[in-house]
Amino acid sequence: MVKISTLLDGYQNFYKKYFIENPEFYQKLVKEGQNPRTLVIACSDSRVDPSILLNTKPGDIFVIRNVASLVPPYENDDSSCHGTSAAIEYAVKHLNVENIVVIGHSDCGGIKSLMKENQEPHSFINHWLSIADEAKQNTLSHKEIPSHHCELCEKEAIRCSVRNLQTFPFIKEKLAQGLISLHGWYFNMNTGSIEIIASSD
Numbered sequence: 001m002v003k004i005s006t007l008l009d010g011y012q013n014f015y016k017k018y019f020i021e022n023p024e025f026y027q028k029l030v031k032e033g034q035n036p037r038t039l040v041i042a043c044s045d046s047r048v049d050p051s052i053l054l055n056t057k058p059g060d061i062f063v064i065r066n067v068a069s070l071v072p073p074y075e076n077d078d079s080s081c082h083g084t085s086a087a088i089e090y091a092v093k094h095l096n097v098e099n100i101v102v103i104g105h106s107d108c109g110g111i112k113s114l115m116k117e118n119q120e121p122h123s124f125i126n127h128w129l130s131i132a133d134e135a136k137q138n139t140l141s142h143k144e145i146p147s148h149h150c151e152l153c154e155k156e157a158i159r160c161s162v163r164n165l166q167t168f169p170f171i172k173e174k175l176a177q178g179l180i181s182l183h184g185w186y187f188n189m190n191t192g193s194i195e196i197i198a199s200s201d
Helices: 002-018 021-034 083-094 109-115 124-140 149-165 169-177
Strands: 040-044 061-066 099-105 181-187 194-199
Touching: 002 021, 002 083, 002 124, 021 169, 040 083, 083 099, 083 169, 109 124, 109 149, 124 149, 149 194
Parallel strands: 040 061, 040 099, 099 181
Antiparallel strands: 181 194
């Protein structure tokens, strides 16, 4: 277990690297603002931090993390809070990202919960996971449910999220103009490999 003191030591290393040894780095980011070309939508799982996985520096990618890397379909509804949708809107309309990458992964706790027969009622998690009901049904539609059904659902959920991205009018418009590309990747934690699951290219 990582202690708070260890996290503070890590911050000291970060501070030394970017503010002592290379002070111009963050001065440029502050002065010019952020300009990431890619939005990454990833899982909240502590084992799959996209900045570490993709070996990026501060300012390289705009990141949204949530349970199971899910993208909800577009809803024209002001009565609820839509955190993931708001961040997508900001990345596309204000930062003008050119790529959106949805990264799912193996051994996903969210997808395991989705695939359970008896789910906890009145749960924030289960309500959120209902976004991937289509992925679950596609997985269960196989005549014989294979032993690796969670892996199949993990990949189906990525495809579902990429399709849901295309329901946002401002993304659909940029796709038609060739100004943005959508990608779905699957990270296998056992092998370290990344599999391309979906792409608009």
